[in-house]
Amino acid sequence: MFQVEALIVVIILVCYILTAHLIAVKRIKFLHESVVAILMGIFAALFIKYIFNEDVHFDTELFFNFLLPPIIFAAGYNMHRNHFFDNFWLISYHGIICTILTFVILSAFALFMNETSLVQQKMGQDEILLLTATLCATDTVAALTLIKETEYPILNSVLFGEGIFNDAVSILIFRSVKKYLSEDGGFSNLSMNISIHLCVDFIYLLMMSLLVGVIIGALSSLLFKYCDSLLNHPVKETSLILLLGYASYLVSESLHLSGILSLFCCGIIMAVYTYPNISLQAQHGTQLAFDTIGYLVEAFVFAYLGITTLQVDYEQIPWGFSLLLLLSVILARLVTVFILPCCYFLMNKQFKLNTQELFVVWYSGLIRGVIAFALCITIKTANSEIIQGCVLVIVLITTIFGSILLDSFVGLIGMKRADPELNQIQEFMLSQSSETDSSVSYYKTIGEQKQQQKNLSKKGLWGGIEQNFVRPIFQKPKTNQISEISMHTM
Numbered sequence: 001m002f003q004v005e006a007l008i009v010v011i012i013l014v015c016y017i018l019t020a021h022l023i024a025v026k027r028i029k030f031l032h033e034s035v036v037a038i039l040m041g042i043f044a045a046l047f048i049k050y051i052f053n054e055d056v057h058f059d060t061e062l063f064f065n066f067l068l069p070p071i072i073f074a075a076g077y078n079m080h081r082n083h084f085f086d087n088f089w090l091i092s093y094h095g096i097i098c099t100i101l102t103f104v105i106l107s108a109f110a111l112f113m114n115e116t117s118l119v120q121q122k123m124g125q126d127e128i129l130l131l132t133a134t135l136c137a138t139d140t141v142a143a144l145t146l147i148k149e150t151e152y153p154i155l156n157s158v159l160f161g162e163g164i165f166n167d168a169v170s171i172l173i174f175r176s177v178k179k180y181l182s183e184d185g186g187f188s189n190l191s192m193n194i195s196i197h198l199c200v201d202f203i204y205l206l207m208m209s210l211l212v213g214v215i216i217g218a219l220s221s222l223l224f225k226y227c228d229s230l231l232n233h234p235v236k237e238t239s240l241i242l243l244l245g246y247a248s249y250l251v252s253e254s255l256h257l258s259g260i261l262s263l264f265c266c267g268i269i270m271a272v273y274t275y276p277n278i279s280l281q282a283q284h285g286t287q288l289a290f291d292t293i294g295y296l297v298e299a300f301v302f303a304y305l306g307i308t309t310l311q312v313d314y315e316q317i318p319w320g321f322s323l324l325l326l327l328s329v330i331l332a333r334l335v336t337v338f339i340l341p342c343c344y345f346l347m348n349k350q351f352k353l354n355t356q357e358l359f360v361v362w363y364s365g366l367i368r369g370v371i372a373f374a375l376c377i378t379i380k381t382a383n384s385e386i387i388q389g390c391v392l393v394i395v396l397i398t399t400i401f402g403s404i405l406l407d408s409f410v411g412l413i414g415m416k417r418a419d420p421e422l423n424q425i426q427e428f429m430l431s432q433s434s435e436t437d438s439s440v441s442y443y444k445t446i447g448e449q450k451q452q453q454k455n456l457s458k459k460g461l462w463g464g465i466e467q468n469f470v471r472p473i474f475q476k477p478k479t480n481q482i483s484e485i486s487m488h489t490m
Helices: 002-026 033-051 059-079 081-086 088-114 123-136 141-146 153-179 192-226 226-234 235-255 259-277 280-309 319-346 353-364 368-377 382-411 424-430 435-444 448-458 460-474
Strands: none
Touching: 002 033, 033 141, 033 280, 033 382, 033 448, 059 153, 059 235, 059 259, 059 280, 059 368, 081 088, 081 259, 088 319, 088 424, 088 435, 123 368, 123 382, 141 153, 141 353, 141 382, 153 192, 153 259, 153 319, 153 353, 153 368, 153 435, 192 235, 192 460, 226 235, 235 259, 259 460, 280 368, 280 382, 319 353, 319 368, 319 382, 353 382, 368 382, 368 460
C-alpha cells in the first residue's frame, strides 16, 4: 500500500508541475497552482477511500517536522535580502503587530458571537482563543505569484516577509494560549494577569527563537571559515548547510520555541556569512537544491490539505458561525492593514505603499493556509471537531476562491499588469506558488551578490559595525576565498 500511496504522490507532483507551467505559459487567470494541488489531493483521497477503503489523516508531526522546514529554510537562504531589510519595519508591522491585532479582534468577535443565540453549540473561552489563534495564520503564496519582485519590489518584499513572520507569530500565539490553559480544560478567568503572562511568554519565545537561529548560523559560518578542506567537496558542503539549518529547527522545537523563526533566521545568517565561505559549486548548488526542495514540498503540502479534507465530519460544522468568522477575518484584516497608513495620513506623512498596494496586502492576507489547518488538528477538546470544521471551511473558501479571484481583484483596483511579452522562462520562475520563490529572479553572479551585500552593509551605524567587525570574524579574508573549484566525485 505504501508504494501505491507514494506513486500517487509522485503523479500529483508531476501533474502539478506541468499544470503550473501551463498556467504560467498560457497566462490562465482563472486558475491557480495551489487550487490545482488541492483539487488533485481531493481526487486522490476519494480514490484511496473508495478503491482501497482507507482514510488519509493529516499527520501534524509529518507536517511540522519534515514538510514545513524545507520551505522556511529556502525562504531565508535564497531571499533577496536588500529589499527585505530595506522594508524590515514594514514587514515586521504586518507580520508581527498585525497578526497580534488580528488575534485580539477575532477573539473579541468570536467570544461575543459565542454568547449569542446564533451559536447552538457553545464553546469554552479556551476553545475560542485556540480557534482564533489558528485563524491568524495567513498564506501570501497566491499574491507572490502575481506581484512580481521586478515590478513591485517593496510590495513583494512585504508580502514575502509577512508570510514568514505571520507563520511564526501565529504558532507562537497558539502555543502561548495553549500553555496557559487551566487544568479544568479552560481559562477559569480571562484576567489581565493572564493576558500579561501571555505577552511576556510570547516575547520570550520570540527572542529565544531568534537567538537559536543566530547561534547555529554563526557556528556554521565559523565551521566553513576554518575548514578549508571542505572546499574540494561541494556535495558535503551542501549537505552540511542543509543539516545545520535543520538542526536549528529541531533545537528550537526541542526547547519549545519557534522552529520557524530559528530556521528562517539561521537561513539568513548562512546566506550572509556562510555563503561566501563555500565553493562556487556549493554556492550555486545550495541555491538550486533548496529552492527545488522547497517548491516540491510546497506543492505536496497543498495536495496534502486536499487529501485530508475527507477526515472532517461536515455534519458537525456550524456553517453560520463559520461564515461569521470569515466575515470577522475580512474586517480584522481591513482594520490592521489600514490603521497605520491612516496614522501617517493624519500626520501628513508619506506611506511607503500606495492605496492600491495596500488593498493587495489586505486581500492576500485574507487567505488562510495549511498552517491554520495543521494547528487546529492539534486541538484536543470537547468541541475539537467543530473547531476543525470551522477552520477547514475558512481555509478552503479563502484558498480556492481567494486564489482564483486574485487576478481579477488586482485588475479591479487598477494595478499595473505585467507585460504579456515577458520571457516565458522568467515568468515561470517568478510565478511558482512558494514563499521562497520571490528570490528566484535574483540568482545573479557571485560578484553581483557580493556587491549587494556590500551596499547593504554600508547603511547606517550597524552597517559600518557589521562590515568592519562582524564580517571579519565569520568570513574568510577575500584573498583566501576560492572562486572556482573542480567538482569531485564523492
